[in-house]
Amino acid sequence: MDAYEELIEGYKIFRAEYLDKRFEAYRDWASKGQTPKSLIIGCSDSRVNPAILTHAGLGEIFVVNNVANIVPPYEKGESHHKSLGAAIQYAVNHIEVEHIIVMGHSGCGGIAALMADDPDERFDAGEDDYIADWVGILNPAKKAVLENCSPEDNHDDCLRLAEMEGALVSIQNLAGYPWVREAVQSGHLTLHAWYFHIDSGELLSYRPDEGRFRRLCQ
Numbered sequence: 001m002d003a004y005e006e007l008i009e010g011y012k013i014f015r016a017e018y019l020d021k022r023f024e025a026y027r028d029w030a031s032k033g034q035t036p037k038s039l040i041i042g043c044s045d046s047r048v049n050p051a052i053l054t055h056a057g058l059g060e061i062f063v064v065n066n067v068a069n070i071v072p073p074y075e076k077g078e079s080h081h082k083s084l085g086a087a088i089q090y091a092v093n094h095i096e097v098e099h100i101i102v103m104g105h106s107g108c109g110g111i112a113a114l115m116a117d118d119p120d121e122r123f124d125a126g127e128d129d130y131i132a133d134w135v136g137i138l139n140p141a142k143k144a145v146l147e148n149c150s151p152e153d154n155h156d157d158c159l160r161l162a163e164m165e166g167a168l169v170s171i172q173n174l175a176g177y178p179w180v181r182e183a184v185q186s187g188h189l190t191l192h193a194w195y196f197h198i199d200s201g202e203l204l205s206y207r208p209d210e211g212r213f214r215r216l217c218q
């Protein structure tokens with residue numbers, strides 16, 4: 001079966017699950033509109049789908065995916081990243097989500113490109129100018145990691161640090177959006193940084209009181 005046919009087969013399973021077995025509930029979801037309580041900003045990587053990782057059903061999470069789960073800094077007036085800003089603004093001001101989670105992950109190609117020492121491994125700034133510009137938003141994370149990683153350190157360990165630091169930089173950037181800041185200050189909204197370790201399947205959460213990521217649950 002080719003990839004496109006697999007999508008169609010997957011839709012048939014969705015249809016049987018939601019429209020056949022749970023039709024009344026589906027009609028409720030369809031007629032009442034969405035009221036998710038959480039926004040998850042995750043990577044576009046196909047292995048870290050937030051709905052699958054959290055076993056969320058229809059209507060339960062508002063989702064934004066982009067390369068390396070980046071939130072750019074807030075720009076007043078002329079913004080270069082209106083798509084993401086609009087999603088955050090809609091989630092906070094209209095859906096009134098109570099939680100925003102930025103979820104980084106191991107083996108992130110975007111972070112690897114950001115951190116590559118060898119120029120040949122890096123995305124070409126000419127041919128891949130969109131990618132290079134985008135991951136460059138996390139240069140503050142790269143700088144912080146390079147200050148703490150020496151050439152003798154294991155490169156993969158430094159990448160893991162960069163993936164975690166990238167999520168934290170995005171959280172800092174997120175807190176700079178005026179409507180996010182106001183919702184946090186009023187106590188309505190909480191920001192979280194998560195990190196999904198693909199190899200082990202462990203989901204970590206950043207603990208500001210400890211200054212490190214720890215398992216979200218035992």
Ligand SMILES: [Zn+2]
Nearest residue numbers: 043045068108
């Ligand atoms: Zn990624």
